[in-house]
Amino acid sequence: MVEPSAVISSARDRILEAAERVVGETGAAKLTLDAVAQAAGVSKGGLLYHYPTKEALLGALAERYVRSMEQCVEAAKGGLSEGDHGRDLKACIVGALASGSRSKAMGAALLAAAANDPTLLDVIRERAVLFTEHLAASSSDFARAAIVMLAVDGLMMRESLRISPFTDEQREQIVHELLNIADESYR
């Protein structure tokens, strides 16, 4: 073992990624410990060493989702000018929708986790409440800003569930228009 903590985190990450893959390929109900272990190239014992219960695994999946979203948004924020009104909202759009196929798998995994343990969504709800308050306080047109947020949610969900009806071109139009509306609601 070259770097214990590195190995730890990479093994744990590998398992999480494997879990996302399993959900994406076979559906939320087939998210079993055996399936995840096999997909991760780990024995069931190994899996349970890292995540002692299924609940722990699902929790880690949900936490990973939140962390990753935050990172994406933060990264997108860096690409916007500081004085930009509605920068947070725009970063949400870009961050959540730009990061390729990754977010789809994670969204599906979150839904799968929620199916087994609905309380895992509490964190999401809390975050949404906070962000909504921020929106209400900072935007000049709350309803529009909220609609942008909801549309981002809707698109993410559709893509996670693979039921998005849009062509690439249409999707691009939509993202572009979302940014426009975000601008409008801050003027």
Next chain:
Amino acid sequence: MVEPSAVISSARDRILEAAERVVGETGAAKLTLDAVAQAAGVSKGGLLYHYPTKEALLGALAERYVRSMEQCVEAAKGGLSEGDHGRDLKACIVGALASGSRSKAMGAALLAAAANDPTLLDVIRERAVLFTEHLAASSSDFARAAIVMLAVDGLMMRESLRISPFTDEQREQIVHELLNIADESYR
């Protein structure tokens, strides 16, 4: 037996409603035949008489969702003037978001069904494609119309999952503004 078909359909409906209740109260993973049977006041044998497999039950749940949505939209359409541009889109907003707690339970049930059998979502996707084409052909601003649709989706999902962060007042504002944008995208 006074009216055979009436008894049959009511028993089947009772089971479907019970299934929705089970999902809403205990989560998608706890949607077992026993739980549904008990909630419907029917024995497991009786349940399996009406829906011979779990897959059949889930399929009926998904179908019920689609039918109910169509009815809601159709009903909402009746309340709008015929010459109204964007009447279909507005009917979607009103129909999908106005019908109280019913649609939440059905949305959750659909998600639960999809967890067990992702192919059940195919119908939803097809419908979405059709509606998107309709939108693209009829609206003057496709992106805005699509955003409205996505926001409706997002709000429905959040409410189905009980993670909507909005107060009643905020929700009202949002619906109102959705109708505004729907108008704009048809002028």
Next chain:
DNA sequence: GTTACTATACCGTCCAGCCGGTACAGTCCT
């Protein structure tokens, strides 16, 4: 030898689906 981790065998529970039965209404034959 201790820590970090893997592998396999096994256990108990849960659950979908099956099956043999019950009740009862209608129908047909006599």
Next chain:
DNA sequence: AGGACTGTACCGGCTGGACGGTATAGTAAC
């Protein structure tokens, strides 16, 4: 009228398999 039979609706126990979790033995690095 009444017995024989049929189809519909429903019951509840059973089973086989899947799955979450445990136990234990083993390996590799330091």
